Amino acid sequence: RKEVEQDPGPFNVPEGATVAFNCTYSNSASQSFFWYRQDCRKEPKLLMSVYSSGNEDGRFTAQLNRASQYISLLIRDSKLSDSATYLCVVKPNTGNQFYFGTGTSLTVIP
Amino acid sequence: SAVISQKPSRDICQRGTSLTIQCQVDSQVTMMFWYRQQPGQSLTLIATANQGSEATYESGFVIDKFPISRPNLTFSTLTVSNMSPEDSSIYLCSVTPLDSYTEAFFGQGTRLTVV
Numbered sequence: 001r002k003e004v005e006q007d008p009g010p011f012n013v014p015e016g017a018t019v020a021f022n023c024t025y026s027n028s029a030s031q032s033f034f035w036y037r038q039d040c041r042k043e044p045k046l047l048m049s050v051y052s053s054g055n056e057d058g059r060f061t062a063q064l065n066r067a068s069q070y071i072s073l074l075i076r077d078s079k080l081s082d083s084a085t086y087l088c089v090v091k092p093n094t095g096n097q098f099y100f101g102t103g104t105s106l107t108v109i110p
Numbered sequence: 111s112a113v114i115s116q117k118p119s120r121d122i123c124q125r126g127t128s129l130t131i132q133c134q135v136d137s138q139v140t141m142m143f144w145y146r147q148q149p150g151q152s153l154t155l156i157a158t159a160n161q162g163s164e165a166t167y168e169s170g171f172v173i174d175k176f177p178i179s180r181p182n183l184t185f186s187t188l189t190v191s192n193m194s195p196e197d198s199s200i201y202l203c204s205v206t207p208l209d210s211y212t213e214a215f216f217g218q219g220t221r222l223t224v225v
Contacts, residue, residue, distance in 0.1 A: 044153070
């Protein structure tokens with residue numbers, strides 16, 4: 001079983017739409033959770049960390065459900081510039097490795 | 111945060127040759143990693159580069175194929191040896207800074223094509 005699983009999409013949504021991405025992880029001892037954004041032919045960049053209480057950054061809301069080992073990312077009022085691949089990333093509390101999901105592709109259409 | 115300079119950004123190489131990729135960070139970091147990202151795939155960890163000692167390789171990756179150096183806290187190299195077309199991929203350097211143990215920063219990546 002993969003450490004991190006995501007729906008690869010693609011998600012094609014109109015501008016202004018709300019879109020949600022989900023991710024599950026297999027290691028219950030995981031401690032740190034992130035969403036990274038990767039533009040085409042670019043390196044991944046941190047979008048936001050995910051905290052147990054849930055957190056929001058502008059149009060982006062991330063939530064964590066430890067009991068279900070589930071992470072989500074909600075994007076409201078989608079912009080064309082939101083088009084990218086969104087990577088779910090998990091770091092266990094032991095070791096130094098980050099585990100990456102396969103990424104969810106989002107295209108926002110005018 | 112950390113600013114990472116990775117080079118070359120891309121290369122086209124003949125099979126059987128080797129390519130060394132360099133990763134330079136602007137500040138001291140705790141951990142340096144090398145990842146591979148094949149087309150349409152996510153990132154796969156190749157190894158952790160350890161300062162002054164042998165790298166720690168993940169399952170499926172061996173030192174003879176991917177020798178790694180890390181002579182100090184801000185620099186590392188990854189060599190892809192005896193290349194074949196299956197090695198065509200993007201190779202990414204990643205670091206975790208001293209002041210941010212949980213966040214990973216990435217170099218711009220090296221897009222390698224083996225012909």
